[in-house]
Amino acid sequence: xxxxxxxxxxxxxxxxxxxAKMDYITAYCMIIPPLIVLGIFVFWPLYESLTKSxxxxxxxxxxxxxxxxYRVALRxxxxxxxxxxxxxxxxxxxPIGIVLPFLFAHCVRHMxxxxxxxxxxxxxxxxxxxxxIASVIFLFxxxxxxxxxxxxxxxxxxxxxxxxxxxxxxxxxxxFTAFWSGFGHSTLYMLxxxxxxxxxxxxxxxxxxxxxxxxxxxxxxxxxxxxxxxSLVNGIRGTLMMxxxxxxxxxxxxxxxxxxxxxxxxxxFSDSAVSMGYVLACSVMMMVFSVSFTAIxxxxxxxxxxxx
Amino acid sequence: xxxxLSVLLALVMLVxxxxxxxxxxxxxxxxPPAKEGETVVQFWCIMWETWNQNWLKTQAYNxxxxxxxxxxxxxxxxxxxxxxxxxxxxxxxxxxxxxxCADYASVANNYRNGYTLDLKELIPQSxxxxxxxxxxxxxxxxxxxxxxxxxxxxxxxxxxxxxAFTEVGLxxxxxxxxxxxxxxxxxxxxxxxxxGMDIDNTYNMWSWTYTANGDYMLTNxxxxxxxxxxxxxxFAALYRDIRSGVFASQTALKGxxxxxxxxxxxxSAISFxxxxxxxxxxxxxxxxxxxxxxxxxxxxxGEPFHATxxxxxxxxxxxxxxxxxxxxxxxxxxxxxxxxxxxxxxxxSFAKFTTRKSVAEYLVANTDASKDERVQIIQSDIMPYVxxxxxxxxxxxxxxxxxxxxxxxxxxxxxxAFANTEALINQYIADQGLAGAxxxxx
Numbered sequence: 001x002x003x004x005x006x007x008x009x010x011x012x013x014x015x016x017x018x019x020a021k022m023d024y025i026t027a028y029c030m031i032i033p034p035l036i037v038l039g040i041f042v043f044w045p046l047y048e049s050l051t052k053s054x055x056x057x058x059x060x061x062x063x064x065x066x067x068x069x070y071r072v073a074l075r076x077x078x079x080x081x082x083x084x085x086x087x088x089x090x091x092x093x094x095p096i097g098i099v100l101p102f103l104f105a106h107c108v109r110h111m112x113x114x115x116x117x118x119x120x121x122x123x124x125x126x127x128x129x130x131x132x133i134a135s136v137i138f139l140f141x142x143x144x145x146x147x148x149x150x151x152x153x154x155x156x157x158x159x160x161x162x163x164x165x166x167x168x169x170x171x172x173x174x175x176f177t178a179f180w181s182g183f184g185h186s187t188l189y190m191l192x193x194x195x196x197x198x199x200x201x202x203x204x205x206x207x208x209x210x211x212x213x214x215x216x217x218x219x220x221x222x223x224x225x226x227x228x229x230x231s232l233v234n235g236i237r238g239t240l241m242m243x244x245x246x247x248x249x250x251x252x253x254x255x256x257x258x259x260x261x262x263x264x265x266x267x268x269f270s271d272s273a274v275s276m277g278y279v280l281a282c283s284v285m286m287m288v289f290s291v292s293f294t295a296i297x298x299x300x301x302x303x304x305x306x307x308x
Numbered sequence: 309x310x311x312x313l314s315v316l317l318a319l320v321m322l323v324x325x326x327x328x329x330x331x332x333x334x335x336x337x338x339x340p341p342a343k344e345g346e347t348v349v350q351f352w353c354i355m356w357e358t359w360n361q362n363w364l365k366t367q368a369y370n371x372x373x374x375x376x377x378x379x380x381x382x383x384x385x386x387x388x389x390x391x392x393x394x395x396x397x398x399x400x401x402x403x404x405x406x407x408x409c410a411d412y413a414s415v416a417n418n419y420r421n422g423y424t425l426d427l428k429e430l431i432p433q434s435x436x437x438x439x440x441x442x443x444x445x446x447x448x449x450x451x452x453x454x455x456x457x458x459x460x461x462x463x464x465x466x467x468x469x470x471x472a473f474t475e476v477g478l479x480x481x482x483x484x485x486x487x488x489x490x491x492x493x494x495x496x497x498x499x500x501x502x503x504g505m506d507i508d509n510t511y512n513m514w515s516w517t518y519t520a521n522g523d524y525m526l527t528n529x530x531x532x533x534x535x536x537x538x539x540x541x542x543f544a545a546l547y548r549d550i551r552s553g554v555f556a557s558q559t560a561l562k563g564x565x566x567x568x569x570x571x572x573x574x575x576s577a578i579s580f581x582x583x584x585x586x587x588x589x590x591x592x593x594x595x596x597x598x599x600x601x602x603x604x605x606x607x608x609x610g611e612p613f614h615a616t617x618x619x620x621x622x623x624x625x626x627x628x629x630x631x632x633x634x635x636x637x638x639x640x641x642x643x644x645x646x647x648x649x650x651x652x653x654x655x656x657s658f659a660k661f662t663t664r665k666s667v668a669e670y671l672v673a674n675t676d677a678s679k680d681e682r683v684q685i686i687q688s689d690i691m692p693y694v695x696x697x698x699x700x701x702x703x704x705x706x707x708x709x710x711x712x713x714x715x716x717x718x719x720x721x722x723x724x725a726f727a728n729t730e731a732l733i734n735q736y737i738a739d740q741g742l743a744g745a746x747x748x749x750x
Contacts, residue, residue, distance in 0.1 A: 060421070060626070145575055272414040
């Protein structure tokens with residue numbers, strides 16, 4: 001480095017590294033601890049799962065079988081059906097889980113005072129209730145004999161309907177329960193995103209004669225892109241990992257109409273007659289599927305900096 | 309005001325959590341800890357009813373309270389899902405306990421996988437000679453005794469509401485014995501607020517399908533499916549009628565094999581559940597003891613119903629650090645004193661059945677076992693005909709259950725459903741390499 005002093009230019013020898021290099025070293029030092037944790041609890045188990053999935057592993061004995069477990073899993077009709085079901089779950093529940101909270105957040109945004117506090121509290125309470133409790137609550141509501149919904153239908157003159165006896169209605173009941181549980185969480189994300197949009201944009205648009213709908217399409221939606229991506233990724237991830245709701249509400253039935261891959265894997269894990277290698281192969285395939293789904297989401301909704 | 313309310317709420321939560329933490333457990337509070345350097349036998353078991361837990365804890369307490377004990381027993385009780393997860397983690401990390409519990413369906417697979425030891429040489433011969441033949445059959449794998457049986461409980465007993473029977477003009481002492489009677493009575497017993505009967509399609513189905521088919525769903529050597537019998541097809545037709553929603557719910561009213569509660573809650577007049585239902589009546593609905601009748605489940609032609617015998621046993625893990633000590637403790641708990649074991653069955657209200665001849669004799673001579681009419685009915689009409697639970701993978705059972713559901717709920721033709729399911733099971737056998745893998749094949 002050259003330092004210019006009065007009448008001369010001297011080369012100053014610095015013992016310290018350039019600032020940019022110091023920053024890199026600091027950054028790498030700071031990410032090493034989480035990398036170690038990730039290595040122990042994510043990468044190493046992933047490596048072990050991959051290697052063990054190529055064997056007929058039962059904890060004490062290991063026999064290499066190559067890709068046999070994967071072939072068997074892909075041929076298994078229950079496992080294939082589970083993947084088909086989870087795609088349906090995602091295609092139905094994720095869009096609803098984005099659109100409705102977005103619209104509801106609009107309503108809540110302009111509330112003031114006690115009504116706002118009560119609304120926000122009420123809509124968030126389901127989010128702190130565990131899936132197990134939510135399952136029990138909605139099993140009671142959807143129950144054929146004495147459930148709240150069927151009693152209401154009967155009171156209004158209709159005929160009772162066994163929601164859990166039919167694949168489509170059972171799936172919709174599970175989706176509704178999942179939506180109810182996550183609604184508050186998603187709405188608060190949307191509310192935070194909406195509050196982050198400068199009012200100046202709307203004022204300028206209003207001056208230019210933009211109606212409410214056009215303001216939403218051309219201002220709100222683009223500004224909320226990152227929030228939508230967050231909701232999309234969380235919704236997809238949560239739905240793909242769904243297990244406790246179908247397990248408690250329908251046990252995957254009727255006739256595998258509501259089984260999910262994670263529930264299937266859990267059932268195989270609990271069966272002492274099934275090889276762990278097979279269970280791991282199913283888990284690896286589920287992981288690949290989840291990562292692919294998430295990657296596609298990122299590709300379709302490219303996260304960007306805010307419009308500012 | 310808000311702050312005061314918040315503080316009060318926090319205090320209430322803290323007190324309630326603390327109360328749970330310090331809840332008294334009289335059977336272990338004063339048991340001394342292990343001495344330094346003492347051999348400790350790790351014993352993991354699933355947590356069932358409170359009285360069941362108390363019996364296990366009392367066994368450990370009595371053993372550990374003896375100052376001359378040769379080793380210390382560390383009992384850990386946990387719920388079923390936690391047990392499965394912890395055992396898997398323990399096996400993967402080679403940190404398994406010395407003693408584990410196992411249901412009879414798992415005993416053979418555990419031994420075949422190398423998870424458990426042969427106990428024949430570890431437990432005195434007198435304990436083996438005292439076993440009932442059926443119980444010995446459940447834990448025998450080839451020449452080995454892979455576990456010591458604790459108790460048996462038939463998985464399907466019919467429970468019915470005698471008052472409901474009287475209400476519609478049926479004889480409360482004459483429950484249905486055939487399928488035809490079952491359907492006819494159920495239709496008579498159905499009201500707007502109550503189904504005539506209820507059935508679930510999980511573990512229950514092992515018994516129903518075995519009885520209808522005359523055999524298990526796989527051939528004995530596990531080389532092919534064994535479902536295509538007229539009896540099974542007739543049962544599928546019955547199941548379709550049951551699930552029509554006219555006299556039974558299209559889905560089970562209660563959870564897995566706890567159908568007795570459907571009758572106790574008056575949601576159904578007839579239901580099916582394991583023999584543990586007798587305990588449920590005595591403990592949870594004692595006021596209905598005289599109202600609920602028990603009987604063997606009906607069959608197509610009135611012949612005996614073959615319930616699978618559920619139950620639990622104790623095994624010594626193959627990687628146990630103290631296998632002989634573990635076997636010694638199992639012998640102390642289950643195989644030695646008849647009086648000690650009999651206490652368990654008294655606490656169970658005789659809803660569970662002993663695996664030992666001497667204990668059965670002791671119970672008849674010294675307790676009220678012989679006076680309980682329901683227990684006598686189960687003992688005489690059901691227990692002689694019980695069969696072992698199947699040991700093939702659960703997915704085979706699931707295929708059969710789904711086949712029945714597709715016939716009943718989706719309207720699939722019976723022959724078509726059977727043909728599809730047979731092909732599925734045979735493909736599964738080929739994929740999983742099950743042919744010849746039956747650990748109990750003779």
